[in-house]
Amino acid sequence: MIRLEAREQASRTAVIVAPLAAIAFTLAACGLLVLWAGAPIGRSFAALIAGGFGSRFALAETLTRATPLILTGLAAAVAFRARFYNIGAEGQLYLGALAAVAVGGLHGGAGFTLAAPLLFIAMMIAAMLAGALWLAIAAVLRTRLAVDEVVTTLLLNFVVLLFVSWMLDGPMKDPTAMGWPQSVALIPELELSKLVERSRLHTGLLIALGAAALLWAMLKFTALGFEMRAVGANSAAARFAGIPVNATVIKTALFSGALAGLAGAVEVAGRTSYVTLDMSPGYGYAGIVVAMLAALNPLGVVLAAIFIAGMFVGADSMSRAVMVPTYIADVIVAVALLAMLVAAQLVRFRVRWTA
Amino acid sequence: MMLADLWQIVASDAFWIATLRIGTPLIFGVLGVLLCERAGVLNLGIEGIMVAGAFAGWFAVYLGGSLWTGVLVAALTGAAFGLLHGVLTVPLGLSQHVTGLGITMATTSLSYFAYRVSFPKLTEPPRIAPFAELDFLLPVPVLGPVLGAQTALTILALALVPLIGYVLYRTPLGLAIRMVGENPAAAEGAGVSVTATRIGAIVGGSALMGIAGSFLTLAAFNAFFFNMVNGRGWICVALVVFASWRPGKALLGALLFAAFDAAQLRLQQSSVGGAVPYQWWLMVPYLLSITALVLVARKAAYPQALMKAYHRGER
Numbered sequence: 001m002i003r004l005e006a007r008e009q010a011s012r013t014a015v016i017v018a019p020l021a022a023i024a025f026t027l028a029a030c031g032l033l034v035l036w037a038g039a040p041i042g043r044s045f046a047a048l049i050a051g052g053f054g055s056r057f058a059l060a061e062t063l064t065r066a067t068p069l070i071l072t073g074l075a076a077a078v079a080f081r082a083r084f085y086n087i088g089a090e091g092q093l094y095l096g097a098l099a100a101v102a103v104g105g106l107h108g109g110a111g112f113t114l115a116a117p118l119l120f121i122a123m124m125i126a127a128m129l130a131g132a133l134w135l136a137i138a139a140v141l142r143t144r145l146a147v148d149e150v151v152t153t154l155l156l157n158f159v160v161l162l163f164v165s166w167m168l169d170g171p172m173k174d175p176t177a178m179g180w181p182q183s184v185a186l187i188p189e190l191e192l193s194k195l196v197e198r199s200r201l202h203t204g205l206l207i208a209l210g211a212a213a214l215l216w217a218m219l220k221f222t223a224l225g226f227e228m229r230a231v232g233a234n235s236a237a238a239r240f241a242g243i244p245v246n247a248t249v250i251k252t253a254l255f256s257g258a259l260a261g262l263a264g265a266v267e268v269a270g271r272t273s274y275v276t277l278d279m280s281p282g283y284g285y286a287g288i289v290v291a292m293l294a295a296l297n298p299l300g301v302v303l304a305a306i307f308i309a310g311m312f313v314g315a316d317s318m319s320r321a322v323m324v325p326t327y328i329a330d331v332i333v334a335v336a337l338l339a340m341l342v343a344a345q346l347v348r349f350r351v352r353w354t355a
Numbered sequence: 356m357m358l359a360d361l362w363q364i365v366a367s368d369a370f371w372i373a374t375l376r377i378g379t380p381l382i383f384g385v386l387g388v389l390l391c392e393r394a395g396v397l398n399l400g401i402e403g404i405m406v407a408g409a410f411a412g413w414f415a416v417y418l419g420g421s422l423w424t425g426v427l428v429a430a431l432t433g434a435a436f437g438l439l440h441g442v443l444t445v446p447l448g449l450s451q452h453v454t455g456l457g458i459t460m461a462t463t464s465l466s467y468f469a470y471r472v473s474f475p476k477l478t479e480p481p482r483i484a485p486f487a488e489l490d491f492l493l494p495v496p497v498l499g500p501v502l503g504a505q506t507a508l509t510i511l512a513l514a515l516v517p518l519i520g521y522v523l524y525r526t527p528l529g530l531a532i533r534m535v536g537e538n539p540a541a542a543e544g545a546g547v548s549v550t551a552t553r554i555g556a557i558v559g560g561s562a563l564m565g566i567a568g569s570f571l572t573l574a575a576f577n578a579f580f581f582n583m584v585n586g587r588g589w590i591c592v593a594l595v596v597f598a599s600w601r602p603g604k605a606l607l608g609a610l611l612f613a614a615f616d617a618a619q620l621r622l623q624q625s626s627v628g629g630a631v632p633y634q635w636w637l638m639v640p641y642l643l644s645i646t647a648l649v650l651v652a653r654k655a656a657y658p659q660a661l662m663k664a665y666h667r668g669e670r
Contacts, residue, residue, distance in 0.1 A: 004448060004666055145649055150399065151596075151645075155586065155641045156641070158638075159638050162638045163638070166632050169632070292453055325467075325468050325471035328464075328468055330463070331461065331468055337457040338454070338458070338461065341453060345447055351447075
């Protein structure tokens with residue numbers, strides 16, 4: 001029989017070795033997949049790393065992809081900290097994108113004009129509100145009726161995608177898009193400027209980094225941050241200590257949904273300029289992995305998001321170079337998640353085999 | 356108008372045939388979730404395990420295996436990932452939420468990867484000859500026309516309901532499963548191995564989830580498509596709460612849900628329903644699942660030890 005025994009103190013070597021071992025395991029497991037696809041292992045991994053991190057262009061592309069991942073990662077991190085399992089960031093991201101385009105599109109319509117910077121801020125606020133209020137549904141169902149938020153947020157993702165599909169087919173359809181379901185584009189004044197010339201990297205990265213710093217400070221230094229951590233650590237004890245648990249859960253949900261909604265707005269303003277049904281390749285779900293890899297630390301989220309984004313960008317270029325299907329990136333991310341969970345547990349506990 | 360349409364739909368054999376067809380993967384899936392949760396473990400791997408079952412079962416048949424070999428391969432695939440989920444969540448005590456999601460991501464992406472590696476340059480998905488309808492049941496009075504249009508997998512799903520009910524409530528094994536889900540310390544005291552029982556229940560439940568997926572590729576359709584599971588796994592996780600973790604109610608819940616879905620599909624094509632955007636109709640199943648959860652949530656009798664890792668000697 002296996003038994004877990006808490007370590008009195010995690011050894012410093014274990015803390016460093018465990019994540020490295022998890023990454024090594026992930027790469028080894030995915031090496032088998034590369035072999036199965038009939039590609040040379042060395043060249044494939046070289047293409048993966050070079051494609052993700054190997055050049056100025058690769059780095060810019062990786063940081064472009066990391067931008068929404070930082071925000072969805074923060075959305076998951078803040079929610080999971082309070083043990084509110086928001087699995088709906090994907091849907092909140094799409095609603096945020098839709099709200100941003102809807103508000104941005106007000107410009108010039110029906111005699112309404114507003115200075116571009118003000119309208120930009122209104123756009124971002126609308127996106128955050130859309131994400132926050134959408135997640136509030138699941139939060140209220142959880143606090144009022146004890147409905148598990150995992151299932152509701154998962155199911156609501158499908159509802160959002162259908163809603164977006166309808167909006168892009170009807171009310172918000174771009175009439176000039178030749179039948180493609182996409183929204184009207186933002187006017188150029190509302191788009192984020194480029195950070196690096198001849199790349200797609202935009203100032204949205206700075207917004208994401210700012211959000212990470214703010215969230216870190218909020219969790220560490222404010223009363224609300226303390227309450228969130230207390231509710232996550234032990235909600236019964238938190239209630240006993242006089243912390244309003246339900247109110248804290250709802251506030252957490254508002255933060256989490258707002259961050260995911262902001263991810264959608266930043267994607268629209270920085271990269272796509274209009275909403276399509278495939279604008280997110282699962283950033284919402286990958287954000288959960290980012291948050292877990294970062295051990296729910298907002299600053300760690302930045303690093304984890306860059307790692308995951310690098311894997312996605314690298315897998316794209318590996319797939320072009322050696323014909324390994326791009327789905328390998330999703331496998332790497334999922335295996336990395338599971339391996340990292342095990343590694344983290346082994347740092348905290350000693351496994352004892354007993355008779 | 357709408358009511359007349361609805362009546363016409365419900366009175367037709369086609370409606371009931373569709374209900375059973377739509378319901379079959381849900382019955383397998385809900386029973387699978389039920390087994391895991393009765394033993395105290397949430398298995399959010401279901402969505403991905405259904406994808407893996409759909410792919411593996413179909414691929415086995417494509418490579419020349421019989422249809423039942425395909426079902427077996429799907430069950431074994433599900434069982435293998437169930438074993439992984441079990442080892443990670445039971446003795447290692449990892450978060451059941453996150454592990455399950457991780458397994459869903461891993462199984463989904465592995466299935467898509469395997470499909471792309473096996474068929475690199477394909478635009479039209481390759482097809483297999485799926486399960487045939489059970490024509491010999493057509494002469495059965497009353498139920499004949501509906502049952503005769505089903506496949507053997509539907510009959511298997513229906514037969515599993517009383518079987519799992521019997522095992523859960525009338526055998527020592529079932530008692531052990533329920534005990535480790537309600538009060539693992541007491542189970543341990545009675546000489547039941549919590550670890551082995553929980554892992555066993557997850558493996559069995561996940562095998563059923565694999566079969567649920569294979570129904571899609573071996574009976575409902577005849578090919579493997581991306582996104583074909585499309586949230587059915589999550590719907591099963593909601594339905595088991597609605598069914599208060601009882602096999603009979605699970606069957607009822609799955610069929611009720613399927614009936615709504617079948618009616619919705621037909622109303623879409625009616626004169627009035629056609630005026631409503633199709634996306635609104637497609638939202639109905641997901642909104643229904645949430646409604647079902649809301650209706651029962653207050654009085655839901657969750658297995659007491661659900662989502663609680665058990666470590667011997669701790670309290």
